Amino acid sequence: MNLKKVSIIVPCYNQAQYLSEALQSVLDQTYTDWECIIVNDGSPDDTEKVAKRWCKQDLRFNYLYQENGGLSSARNFGIAQAKGDFILPLDADDKIGPNYVSLAVNSFQEDSFLKVVYCKAEKFGNEIGLWELPSFSLHDLSRKNLIFCSAFFRKEDWILVGGYDTNMIFGWEDWELWIAILKNGGNVKCLEEVGFYYRIKSNSMLRTINSDNEIAILNYLSIKHADFYVKYYGSFKSMENQLREVKRENEVNLKSEKFVIDVFCKKFFGFTIFGKYK
Structure with missing residues (x-):
């Protein structure tokens, strides 16, 4: 079986204190044909120092710097440099399980129509326990985000939809990407194994979207993906x-x-x- 390289993209802004935990979880992968691109999004902390230490430890780690452009911009910057067929975004304060990459690549090999692979997830930090995720359907995706940011997709699909939308400055940029990639077809798979660990902090972005920003996001999605919403509503x-x-x-x-x-x-x-x- 011709297995493919995976590019793991780790944007970092003021998360240097957590970065090594995230990168250690990458190094622990049972699947070895990966590269990990650490994107310093103009961070004022020790991100560069931590990242370069990991680059010296293993040549599969690569370090990039850009002026601060936000999460979507940082992910796009890293993915643009990626050599992998498959992309896995990983926030600098989260972690992945050791079998996640291997199981995802095998799934893509088994199903040529597969576009997105994610897994069971657990929360850690200020809150612990299994992250109860609803079952996936396109209709339910039109109502709310069903897939966390650290899911696998093909780089060619990222190119096709124009990458992460940098207009999504208030959050939920991953939700918009899943709609863009999946609205015209393609399969989605949720692995049965826990492979993603989401750190809960008091200032997590998902917790800081206020009602005005939420309205702005939903209005923008409704306009950009009007074809998708008309199909279901x-x-x-x-x-x-x-x-x-x-x-x-x-x-x-x-x-x-x-x-x-x-x-x-x-x-x-x-x-x-x-x-x-x-």
Whole structure:
């Protein structure tokens, strides 16, 4: 079997204190045909010092520097230099399990239609335990992100969609990439083994997306991938008709004294007056 090189891209900005843990998890991989590109995104801390130490330890580690451009820009910069057929982004404060790369490459070899491979995941740091991820479907992907950032994809697909969108400055840039790669077809596989470890910190980006930024992200996704959203939700007119029908049904229900009393009793007392509680 002709196995392929994997490029692991590790952007780093003010994460030097965690970087060695991430790189050690790369070095521990049972699959050996990899390169790891560490991208210093203009970080003011000791990122360069730590990264160069690892580059001396193993020639498969490579170090790049760019002026601060944000996470999407740093990932794109690293991937552009990558020699691998398959790409794995890894944030500098996270870790991967020793079999993750091997299992992912085998999966790509077995299924030529496979576009994204991810795995079971665990949280560590300020919160520990299995990260309960929902099952994947394109319809559910239209509603929320279902795949964490450290999933495998082909470099050719990254090129095809134009890479990570640097307009996604508030986060969820990985969600946008999965939509771009998958909306026109292709298989997705979740490995049964825990292969990704996500560090929970008090200032994690996913925890700092405020409501205004969330609205901006969703509006941007709706415009950029209008074809994807229309496919699953219909046109704005069909959505308006659906909302009008729901409103009509609610108005009819609220006019029913029986309905109002039943809802009140079920919510506050756990039983209904006129019907059997379910």
